[in-house]
Amino acid sequence: MKIAVIGTGYVGLVTGTCFAETGNTVTCVDVDKTKIDKLSSGTITIYEPGLEKIFLRNQKEGRLKFTQSIGDAVADAQIIFLALPTPPGEDGSADLKYILGVASDLGKLLQPGNYKVIVDKSTVPVGTCDKVRSAILNSGAGRNIEESFDVVSNPEFLREGVAVDDFMKPDRVVIGTSSERAVKIMNDLYAPFVRQGNPVIFMDEHSAELTKYAANAFLAVKISFMNEIAQMCERLDADVDMVRRGIGSDDRIGKRFLFPGIGYGGSCFPKDVKALAKTADDINYDFQILDAVMQVNEVQKMHLIPKIKSFFGGNLQGKRFALWGLSFKPNTDDIREAPAFYMIDALLAEGASVAAFDPEAITNTKQVYGDKISFSSDQYEALPGADALIIATEWNEFRTPDFDKISSLLKTKAIFDGRNLFDPAQLKNAGFHYESVGRKAVKQN
């Protein structure tokens, strides 16, 4: 099939590349010239395990192209994906200006008798398919394009860091449409991705749009719930790891997404929880759990700061901290709403300095902080002269570090771990002061 993907960010690039991988011819569009120039010349623009290899192969074999021209991309496409940003507006609602702007462009480009399926892959509030349809019809008024398109909701559930696997072998594909013509096309498109029998679930547009928010909000609830249990553990001398294992073995609860930490971040959970709360507000529904989830997360992002301050007698002026991890989660260079950034801001505000390391996210972080913090080229280089080590992201390479080396390089043998990477007993034996989340602090007498 011939596909156009409009918006070539995290979702658009993965979507386009993976559809090319199953034999489709894909043209990805973006307004960002630098991005399109880089991609066209074979340079990948995001770090995502496994993506570069299939990106290069499909580009070389002519199935994956990049352009700034929406007209060129959609001219002979049968399916047009919208993978555009939906950032939070001032009131928390998803800002639809990118989606509706492109919908207006499409109204001028669609031709009578040349049917296309327009698929919304962005995370959008309930009713957006209707708005996209109206925007297309308004801008194409008088051109007889009413029967030339359907607008379908196909929310994306990929997780950054494992996006290629998630896309190639999705748990489920959700498609919202009432058009039989669109159902057939979408079924054919996704058939190679669900050969193991995972479901393609067809539903109405509104339910599909709400499904995406419900999924992300539910996961955010799970995280905030565990973070509150971790807070209880610290006050009750219990160990959250034990509680997690104790409840996770119950099928109804499940083992995944039960790890406490320093809050959820990233480009999706914070904005999607906010947007769902706004939708509830708009329909006068008091969605109490969502408000609590957001409040808990705000507190949790700062969880380590009071512990660090208390360890240093309430004053961080002139202290230096080594920080491991900048991306909002491992295996990505995405720093949007990364918990590490909230900690950096708090430490700088207290008069401390920060030496940071991350395996992939340094380039992006430099664009935010410039020379306000320093960066090291490996995890140990951040340590000399630091008063303590802080862990903000659970990259695998941080899990079993050389504690002797850490000990010899740090000024004070203190580690504040926002991801519970280490065994407290081991750190006690190694002579560290060690504080984590929901577990007893290790203090050396």
Ligand code: NAD
């Ligand atoms: P992104 O910011 O990485 O990418 C969006 C791209 O769209 C950018 O490259 C931008 O330049 C481009 N763009 C903006 N206006 C354009 C226009 N008029 N024409 C062409 N291109 C244009 O965003 P993302 O992370 O890929 O997210 C896209 C959508 O998918 C959002 O709604 C998001 O909530 C949703 N989503 C994201 C993820 C994720 O993990 N990132 C997962 C599932 C769903």
